[in-house]
Amino acid sequence: MNKIIVLMSTVLLVGLIVWWFFGKRKVEAVTATKQGDKQIVEIVVDGGYKPGVIELERGMPTEIxxxxxxxxxxxxxxxxxxxxVRTHxxxxxxxxxxxxxxxxxEYKYACGMNMFFGKVVVK
Ligand SMILES: [Cu+2]
Structure with a gap:
């Protein structure tokens, strides 16, 4: 009986850990909008960087x-x-x-203290 309880809590714990690491990390990527010969993308900074991932086209000047x-x-x-780039x-x-x-x-960027992260994906 005890074994079953231990086994069940182990499965539950592992499930929780997997959910925490993989479920929560699913960040949606937003592709930059092309405007003439450049591409533009907006990132809202509010408790983190939103969207967490931006996708850019290689070789095209970009305004973030x-x-x-x-x-x-x-x-x-x-x-x-x-x-x-390091800017206020x-x-x-x-x-x-x-x-x-x-x-x-794939290029990571961060806040000035290296605590919050976002990602730039160039394709
Ligand atoms: Cu910080």
Whole structure:
């Protein structure tokens, strides 16, 4: 009897862990909108970066418009190391970061303290 209880709680625990790591991490990707010879995408900064993943076309100049609604000091800065960007984000005022994604790949970016993350996927 005890064995069954242990087994059942183990299964439940494993299920919970799997859900926590894989269920919650499902972030939707948003593709940048093409406008002439550039592409534009908006990221709302509010308790995190939304959307968490943006998809860009390789070789096309990109404007990432950060709209910071979160006043916490954490989001004062955004860092895109692969694109040489470290900049302050004004509060409640769209701020455009221009990058030129030349190579396909996945690039992480973060808040100034490296606590919150977002991802740029170049295809
Ligand atoms: Cu932070």
């Amino acid at each position: 418009v950060f709209i910071r609604k979160d006043a916490s000091a954490c989001f004062e800065e955004v860092v895109l190391p692969d694109f040489g 984000l004004p509060l409640n005022k769209p701020y455009t970061v221009t990058i030129d994604p030349k190579e396909a790949g």
